[in-house]
Amino acid sequence: MKRLLVSSSLILVFSSTAHADLRSFTATYEYSTVPEGKTAVELWHTQGRNTWDADTPQTFEQIVEIEHGLTDKWDIALYSVFEQIAGDAMTAEPFHFAELKLETRYRLADRGEWPVDTLLYFEAAKHFGESAYAVEGKVIGARDFDRLTAAVNAIAELKFGKDRPETELELGAAAGLTYQVHPKVRLGAEAYGTYEEAELALAAGPAVSLAGSSSFWITITAGFGLTDEADALRVRAIIGIEL
Amino acid sequence: MRRAVVACVFAAGALAACARRTPPYATTIDAQRANVELAELEQGRALTIRKCGSCHQPPLPRDHTSAEWPSKLDEMAARANLDARQRHVIEQYLVVMADAPAATAKR
Numbered sequence: 001m002k003r004l005l006v007s008s009s010l011i012l013v014f015s016s017t018a019h020a021d022l023r024s025f026t027a028t029y030e031y032s033t034v035p036e037g038k039t040a041v042e043l044w045h046t047q048g049r050n051t052w053d054a055d056t057p058q059t060f061e062q063i064v065e066i067e068h069g070l071t072d073k074w075d076i077a078l079y080s081v082f083e084q085i086a087g088d089a090m091t092a093e094p095f096h097f098a099e100l101k102l103e104t105r106y107r108l109a110d111r112g113e114w115p116v117d118t119l120l121y122f123e124a125a126k127h128f129g130e131s132a133y134a135v136e137g138k139v140i141g142a143r144d145f146d147r148l149t150a151a152v153n154a155i156a157e158l159k160f161g162k163d164r165p166e167t168e169l170e171l172g173a174a175a176g177l178t179y180q181v182h183p184k185v186r187l188g189a190e191a192y193g194t195y196e197e198a199e200l201a202l203a204a205g206p207a208v209s210l211a212g213s214s215s216f217w218i219t220i221t222a223g224f225g226l227t228d229e230a231d232a233l234r235v236r237a238i239i240g241i242e243l
Numbered sequence: 244m245r246r247a248v249v250a251c252v253f254a255a256g257a258l259a260a261c262a263r264r265t266p267p268y269a270t271t272i273d274a275q276r277a278n279v280e281l282a283e284l285e286q287g288r289a290l291t292i293r294k295c296g297s298c299h300q301p302p303l304p305r306d307h308t309s310a311e312w313p314s315k316l317d318e319m320a321a322r323a324n325l326d327a328r329q330r331h332v333i334e335q336y337l338v339v340m341a342d343a344p345a346a347t348a349k350r
Contacts, residue, residue, distance in 0.1 A: 035297050035298065036297075149300075
């Protein structure tokens with residue numbers, strides 16, 4: 001263990017100090033897009049549990065995202081979402097392909113040009129095997145304060161389709177604050193929540209980002225439910241690989 | 244509740260007032276010292292903000308020495324997908340401004 005800590009520290013200290021394109025959070029989006037002409041892959045791994053009870057359903061989600069920079073300020077991405085639920089016979093679901101998402105992001109100005117850097121986000125999703133769709137829009141505001149970065153997202157999602165009992169509008173928000181302790185390490189916290197049919201699901205927790213090399217990074221967050229409607233715990237790791 | 248709102252507004256104002264890391268503007272003195280056109284240095288600054296800023300905060304010239312910048316650009320040029328001309332202009336700006344006297348390298 002001691003050797004591992006020492007070798008990890010040496011790698012961080014002596015490796016390149018170039019800024020890495022790592023995400024600081026896993027729920028909150030920041031002010032970045034993939035550079036023009038470049039492609040990146042992100043692997044999202046999420047595990048959660050509804051409550052702290054031993055027999056609570058536990059959820060697993062795996063996302064494979066491929067994103068590509070169309071211009072310096074505009075990128076596009078495709079998500080393949082896989083899910084699994086461990087629980088009793090009523091709630092359990094085997095590992096399966098759940099949905100396909102198409103996402104696009106546009107930065108409205110160069111970083112630092114506006115008092116608050118503003119990015120628009122749009123996403124369309126289709127559940128596999130059923131007429132269930134969702135469109136989601138986000139307005140992402142962020143600002144860098146030297147080594148400190150703050151980001152706030154306002155979210156609106158509309159769910160519709162013949163296989164849904166009714167059209168639903170879900171509002172949400174996410175916010176995060178992170179500090180760059182080293183060019184390859186960021187420590188912070190984020191909070192996120194949704195509001196649907198007068199029910200607020202709110203969670204918050206720490207966020208850690210590590211850039212292993214110039215083209216590889218990992219971000220890990222743990223979200224602890226602050227209201228009954230939120231999952232008691234959700235842990236997510238995103239691995240980013242620049243191609 | 245009212246106190247919380249006031250505290251949030253105050254905190255937002257305090258954060259907004261904090262300085263940002265912004266690459267310094269080049270001056271005619273910098274251009275003359277390096278024997279380059281001021282317009283090229285200005286273009287280098289703009290490209291640094293646009294190309295580097297798509298992923299992260301743009302670097303400041305003084306983050307590295309003028310001798311270190313070329314190797315840093317070797318690494319970052321591919322990741323930012325810079326063409327030869329863009330790379331040259333950005334490198335020129337960072338190298339020239341890394342050596343700028345403190346008075347001309349205002350952020």
